[in-house]
Amino acid sequence: MRTLSAFISSSTSFGHCFFHRLTLRHSHRTLTSPLAPCFRRHFTPTMAAPEDSLRKALADKQSEVENQGNQVRSLKAGKAAKSEIDAAIEALNALKLQKASIEKDLQATLSSADGSVNREAFRQAVSNTLERRLFYIKSFNIYGGVAGLYDYGPPGCAVKSNVLAFWRQHFVLEENMLEVDCPCVTPEVVLKASGHVEKFTDLMVKDEKTGTCYRADHLLKDFCNDKLQKDLNITAEKAKELKHVLAMLDDFSAEELGAKIKEYGIVSPDTKNSLSDPYPFNLMFQTSIGPSGLIPGYLRPETAQGIFVNFKDLYYYNGNKLPFAAAQIGQAFRNEISPRQGLLRVREFTLAEIEHFVDPEDKSHPKFSEVAELEFLMFPRELQMSGESAKAIQLDEAVAKGIVNNQTLGYFIGRVYLFLIRLGIDKKRLRFRQHLANEMAHYAADCWDAEIESSYGWIECVGIADRSAYDLRAHSEKSGEALVAHEKFSEPREVEVLVISPVKKEIGLAFKGSQKNVVEALESMKEKEAFALKADLESKGEVDFYVCTLGKNVSIKKNMVKISKETKKEHQRVFTPSVIEPSFGIGRIIYCLFEHSYYTRASKAGNEQLNVFAFPSIVAPIKCTVFPLVQNQKYEDIAKDISKSLTVAGISHKIDITGTSIGKRYARTDELGVPFAITVDTTSSVTIRERDSKDQIRVDVKEAASVVKEVTEGLRSWADVWATFPHHSSASADE
Amino acid sequence: MRTLSAFISSSTSFGHCFFHRLTLRHSHRTLTSPLAPCFRRHFTPTMAAPEDSLRKALADKQSEVENQGNQVRSLKAGKAAKSEIDAAIEALNALKLQKASIEKDLQATLSSADGSVNREAFRQAVSNTLERRLFYIKSFNIYGGVAGLYDYGPPGCAVKSNVLAFWRQHFVLEENMLEVDCPCVTPEVVLKASGHVEKFTDLMVKDEKTGTCYRADHLLKDFCNDKLQKDLNITAEKAKELKHVLAMLDDFSAEELGAKIKEYGIVSPDTKNSLSDPYPFNLMFQTSIGPSGLIPGYLRPETAQGIFVNFKDLYYYNGNKLPFAAAQIGQAFRNEISPRQGLLRVREFTLAEIEHFVDPEDKSHPKFSEVAELEFLMFPRELQMSGESAKAIQLDEAVAKGIVNNQTLGYFIGRVYLFLIRLGIDKKRLRFRQHLANEMAHYAADCWDAEIESSYGWIECVGIADRSAYDLRAHSEKSGEALVAHEKFSEPREVEVLVISPVKKEIGLAFKGSQKNVVEALESMKEKEAFALKADLESKGEVDFYVCTLGKNVSIKKNMVKISKETKKEHQRVFTPSVIEPSFGIGRIIYCLFEHSYYTRASKAGNEQLNVFAFPSIVAPIKCTVFPLVQNQKYEDIAKDISKSLTVAGISHKIDITGTSIGKRYARTDELGVPFAITVDTTSSVTIRERDSKDQIRVDVKEAASVVKEVTEGLRSWADVWATFPHHSSASADE
Numbered sequence A, B: 001m002r003t004l005s006a007f008i009s010s011s012t013s014f015g016h017c018f019f020h021r022l023t024l025r026h027s028h029r030t031l032t033s034p035l036a037p038c039f040r041r042h043f044t045p046t047m048a049a050p051e052d053s054l055r056k057a058l059a060d061k062q063s064e065v066e067n068q069g070n071q072v073r074s075l076k077a078g079k080a081a082k083s084e085i086d087a088a089i090e091a092l093n094a095l096k097l098q099k100a101s102i103e104k105d106l107q108a109t110l111s112s113a114d115g116s117v118n119r120e121a122f123r124q125a126v127s128n129t130l131e132r133r134l135f136y137i138k139s140f141n142i143y144g145g146v147a148g149l150y151d152y153g154p155p156g157c158a159v160k161s162n163v164l165a166f167w168r169q170h171f172v173l174e175e176n177m178l179e180v181d182c183p184c185v186t187p188e189v190v191l192k193a194s195g196h197v198e199k200f201t202d203l204m205v206k207d208e209k210t211g212t213c214y215r216a217d218h219l220l221k222d223f224c225n226d227k228l229q230k231d232l233n234i235t236a237e238k239a240k241e242l243k244h245v246l247a248m249l250d251d252f253s254a255e256e257l258g259a260k261i262k263e264y265g266i267v268s269p270d271t272k273n274s275l276s277d278p279y280p281f282n283l284m285f286q287t288s289i290g291p292s293g294l295i296p297g298y299l300r301p302e303t304a305q306g307i308f309v310n311f312k313d314l315y316y317y318n319g320n321k322l323p324f325a326a327a328q329i330g331q332a333f334r335n336e337i338s339p340r341q342g343l344l345r346v347r348e349f350t351l352a353e354i355e356h357f358v359d360p361e362d363k364s365h366p367k368f369s370e371v372a373e374l375e376f377l378m379f380p381r382e383l384q385m386s387g388e389s390a391k392a393i394q395l396d397e398a399v400a401k402g403i404v405n406n407q408t409l410g411y412f413i414g415r416v417y418l419f420l421i422r423l424g425i426d427k428k429r430l431r432f433r434q435h436l437a438n439e440m441a442h443y444a445a446d447c448w449d450a451e452i453e454s455s456y457g458w459i460e461c462v463g464i465a466d467r468s469a470y471d472l473r474a475h476s477e478k479s480g481e482a483l484v485a486h487e488k489f490s491e492p493r494e495v496e497v498l499v500i501s502p503v504k505k506e507i508g509l510a511f512k513g514s515q516k517n518v519v520e521a522l523e524s525m526k527e528k529e530a531f532a533l534k535a536d537l538e539s540k541g542e543v544d545f546y547v548c549t550l551g552k553n554v555s556i557k558k559n560m561v562k563i564s565k566e567t568k569k570e571h572q573r574v575f576t577p578s579v580i581e582p583s584f585g586i587g588r589i590i591y592c593l594f595e596h597s598y599y600t601r602a603s604k605a606g607n608e609q610l611n612v613f614a615f616p617s618i619v620a621p622i623k624c625t626v627f628p629l630v631q632n633q634k635y636e637d638i639a640k641d642i643s644k645s646l647t648v649a650g651i652s653h654k655i656d657i658t659g660t661s662i663g664k665r666y667a668r669t670d671e672l673g674v675p676f677a678i679t680v681d682t683t684s685s686v687t688i689r690e691r692d693s694k695d696q697i698r699v700d701v702k703e704a705a706s707v708v709k710e711v712t713e714g715l716r717s718w719a720d721v722w723a724t725f726p727h728h729s730s731a732s733a734d735e
Helices: A004-009 A019-023 A045-077 A082-114 A116-132 A154-173 A188-193 A216-230 A236-251 A254-263 A304-308 A311-317 A381-385 A395-400 A407-423 A470-479 A504-523 A527-540 A586-597 A633-648 A662-670 A701-712 A718-724 B004-009 B019-023 B045-077 B082-114 B116-132 B154-173 B188-193 B216-230 B236-251 B254-263 B304-309 B311-317 B381-385 B395-400 B407-423 B470-479 B504-523 B527-540 B586-597 B633-648 B662-670 B701-712 B718-724
Strands: A136-138 A150-152 A178-180 A185-187 A201-206 A213-215 A279-282 A286-289 A295-299 A324-333 A348-358 A375-379 A391-394 A430-434 A446-454 A457-466 A485-502 A542-547 A552-557 A561-575 A578-585 A598-602 A609-613 A624-628 A653-655 A676-680 A685-690 A696-700 B136-138 B150-152 B178-180 B185-187 B201-206 B213-215 B279-282 B286-289 B295-299 B324-333 B348-358 B375-379 B391-394 B430-434 B446-454 B457-466 B485-502 B542-547 B552-557 B561-575 B578-585 B598-602 B609-613 B624-628 B653-655 B676-680 B685-690 B696-700
Touching: A045 A082, A045 A236, A082 A216, A116 A136, A116 A586, A116 A598, A116 A609, A150 A154, A154 A324, A154 A348, A154 A407, A154 A586, A154 B154, A154 B178, A178 A311, A178 B154, A185 A188, A185 A286, A188 A295, A188 A470, A201 A216, A201 A254, A213 A216, A216 A236, A216 A254, A304 A311, A304 A324, A304 A348, A304 A470, A304 A578, A311 A324, A348 A407, A348 A586, A375 A395, A381 A430, A391 A395, A395 A407, A407 A430, A407 A446, A407 A457, A407 A578, A407 A586, A430 A457, A446 A586, A457 A586, A470 A578, A485 A504, A485 A527, A504 A542, A504 A552, A527 A542, A527 A552, A527 A561, A578 A586, A586 A598, A609 A662, A624 A633, A624 A662, A633 A653, A633 A676, A633 A701, A662 A676, A676 A701, A685 A701, A685 A718, A696 A701, A696 A718, A701 A718, B045 B082, B045 B236, B082 B216, B116 B136, B116 B586, B116 B598, B116 B609, B150 B154, B154 B324, B154 B348, B154 B407, B154 B586, B178 B311, B185 B188, B185 B286, B188 B295, B188 B304, B188 B470, B201 B216, B201 B254, B213 B216, B216 B236, B216 B254, B304 B311, B304 B324, B304 B348, B304 B470, B304 B578, B311 B324, B348 B407, B348 B586, B375 B395, B381 B430, B391 B395, B395 B407, B407 B430, B407 B446, B407 B457, B407 B578, B407 B586, B430 B457, B446 B586, B457 B586, B470 B578, B485 B504, B485 B527, B504 B542, B504 B552, B527 B542, B527 B552, B527 B561, B578 B586, B586 B598, B609 B662, B624 B633, B624 B662, B633 B653, B633 B676, B633 B701, B662 B676, B676 B701, B685 B701, B685 B718, B696 B701, B696 B718, B701 B718
Parallel strands: A178 A324, A375 A430, A624 A653, A624 A676, B178 B324, B375 B430, B624 B653, B624 B676
Antiparallel strands: A136 A150, A185 A295, A201 A213, A201 A279, A286 A295, A286 B286, A324 A348, A348 A578, A375 A391, A430 A446, A446 A457, A457 A578, A485 A561, A542 A552, A598 A609, A676 A685, A685 A696, B136 B150, B185 B295, B201 B213, B201 B279, B286 B295, B324 B348, B348 B578, B375 B391, B430 B446, B446 B457, B457 B578, B485 B561, B542 B552, B598 B609, B676 B685, B685 B696
């Protein structure tokens, strides 16, 4: 018989879309690396063409230079006429100039393809502003900091809390999700069931003398990139090889990585000492629970497991009805070997995860029509494989054509799109990329990443995966608790069921120690496969049969298995729900939002570039500033009254009564992304300035707070307000 | 000279108000124990009187019984007349009856003083409801759970997120605090500076055979309580001794605890094996950061340190101005030896902490007048010492009389009071208790706990401490970074400064290894003390001088120190700010809120007690339910329309279209504390029912969502709504 446990224990491979994939990139299912997002190597082959021909031209010119050099030398040796020698030298110099020109072109091609100079300058400008205005701070800075740990300072913290509040509104409230809040400290058994204890690893090498640790793939990647960028004399073939290595990086086993490191002579970057062989390092922070030291525990690497282990209670809470979604916002932890990429790869971060439980036989979504007509950049695997770019597709078309596996998955893709756009992510730099077949866990039905383009390249910020029944089955198996749903029939149904009965005695005799694997593989056959096997056995008596947990074929004889269909009366259907999991890396979204919102504009005097964060009101750390135009008790009193009204209205704001020039005060708050400024310049009315247009309207003192409330809460647009109130023009608004 | 480092290194003792105190209860500064909150032992001496006299009467009666027994035996032995023997037996029986009666009285006195039976029944009723409705869940329950770890299920999670949102509104927004968000993973150096690595311990004993760990004070406490409760035959003297032990529990050293455990023959409660001597166990979860295993780290035991290490940046962010407050909400972790008391003592919990930095020379608060007239239960140390009860005091009076040390501390006490009351804490069961002198850290200026009475007794839920400059100084010293504030003078000031110049050569000769301690002690003298010493030295030539870091007097000679006053020109004052720290145990507040909100009422039929949580709208997990009165497409469509309007208005709600009776549906949501229910019973108008009064009004369909929004957001009271709309009476509202 086909049993639940058989199905589970035949699932030996592992992978949890997005966040798992990010770290489980050595598995054979993972092709892309989040560590080299500047190029998606498998869809930028077009880049290679000019580079290749230039490399070839350079090599050709080099041999011409060498030949001509030989020519000059032999003329000199043969004591040829001075005029002849001079002509040859002139020709040599011309060739050298030509070579230098090709080198220059190649250099230009490499750096324009890379774009790293501009990107890094942009990133530095954003980071400088972010750090100076305390959006984030290196944690424990007075003690030298700790790699991969950052604090959010006041404006960053406000942005984060706004993003989370909006997430709760947009997902939890809107969809009536069941939000839970589970501990970070997690006992080992839970993470054994999920596979993290065994497989949540990166490959590491150690400096053989100092013991300093490095990520093996980082070193190989750096070596290849460095060679490609800086060594102009490598051949086109060598360049191709290095690019292939980069493309394969995530698929390399420990042995393959080690071999490449040896082959290229890669040494410790800091000491030039030789390196150990690569070996897996588990990325979970380990601890121990209770005083005895006997209960091993970890800091959770994701929040999802807390939901899965509570499935039974949550299903009951939902009136034993499917579908329903549970959600969790919380800290997750990954002890990265050597964190890079600033806020994008950190050791502690906030995740917001949704687990939408659904009947695997009905993945329609009642609210799909609400997102059906959205059109945005999608990047299905076919486009990736054929080297094309992402293109705008309408969501209902994507679902209808089967590009997106099912309506519920499509619904969440649409909702994630709306969420990101409303936060202020630039829709032109947002795409939904489908996982390639070899990136996905074997059990996953489909998986899409919301990728946002930043100065680090395209960054996976949200993973949206149909993980089928994998997680609930894993915890069912480990805990012995049935994590299933029931569909009660109004009256009993006669159902035909597939019955696969392996004859254990015969199988035991034939396969001994592998008996269990064979039995499970037979039991997990689907109907079509089972009857094909049955037919084959009847005609041939013996058939090759692939056992995935053994990784090979075995020979099955007719007497080893009985396959039939039987009619049964069933009162209910019991099944393990599928789960569709949108998983949000909040810190990554916020970082990309910083980059997308940042711009500079000249000061009025034109002698300075001023920084602006164009945050929408919903995420702006402070919604409004209140300034008396000049230092004056009357204006100050009015400013304080308006401040009080804003507090009552729940609008976060800042009052600035310093004597600093109004232009400077505007510039300061533009840099914090404050969308509106109220300036008190008379005792009866005030001006309200909008950050990006710098337009100002004039409003009665009493109305100021409520107008700001309306525009910041989206009840009214600035355009509407602009059309309603008298305009105010002031030189000072635009310092 | 008096130096910063001298001041710091002379601070050997340790204590962090409230949360530190809870765990640092073995220090000599700590008298009360949060583990035995049912009685505050130092202010319930009145309880002892009837118990003492009953114990004495019982002992007297017991000896009368024994005497009379001997009498009977000797009569029998002397073959006395039957009538005489019978009379003696009758007298014996009478005495036994009298003894039984006294025993009964004693039992009743003990259990009424204790009240534990009723309290436990109440707690059980609340817990049952909370668990059944998934307010909280034992974490990792399908794997048997882990002591001290709980999940918040959907309604609990919603309550928590409402409490935190209100906290942010009430404190961060209202006061323009600088909120930060720092990691949980913390490197050792930070927690060494704070003192946690050395002193954040509880005393533990181990079962000598099985190795099971117990908290030493728990075992001794349980033994004493058990003896007092159940052994009626102990003498009044013995009872007094046991009570004294209970009162002293937190002051016992490891040696004293061990001696008592031996004296009373206390053994392992599970196996009856003997126990090890008590030894300190550090309560921080330990881990290691990075792959080398060489950077020790801990999960933070509080969030405050993240603020202190960022002081310099935050001060700069605030324009180098004092006062300002920083705030943080986040997880904290304590690896309790054996967690008890459900949600009140857990291993992972959410803290919300404020660090208000202020000039130590000016602790006035500009907004004090806004809370000055609040009057609530305060429990100053004088009342505690004299055995009186907490009494209502007006806040301005408390500050004016010096009961509360300063205005800023008073302001925060007032704000905390308002916060808790608005959440729904019963003001009659809330008091502010001042720390006794021996509970406070030596550096603390004053410290008050907001204590809430629950079935576990009075629970410390918020600590509000004036911690002076301790924390900033500790991190300054350890990191070498000056964490100070500056007050620039408009023009230079001539100031007289105390100059204490120890003559290191002489001191070195006299005290050798202790030289540093003596120098520091001399340098840290205040003016009065210094000039007293100077006068003494001049008259006597040699003086005894107490060095606290040596714990003894040393003999100081005239040639060892020069003390004078000098006039200097100063351009600014540089000082370490004081910090006033309100620290909120969010989980504890929520649990107390559950208890204070819970009540039962008879069902209409009278055959059932129905559970209700009377949450104010601000904390209610769901603000409103929407019910079609009967199953009917038209009603259902209207219900869905109203649901959409509520979603747009941001009102969390639940729609229930099941055919369950309306009364049952009301009862279900009363149990979740949902304040309002909209019932669709016509196509034009609906009813809105208020949970506690069960009153119903009739409202137009189109108005329903906005009326609910107004009452849940506090823009309008129910009384006002009740006065405005027509009333609706329905039997079904009151099942």
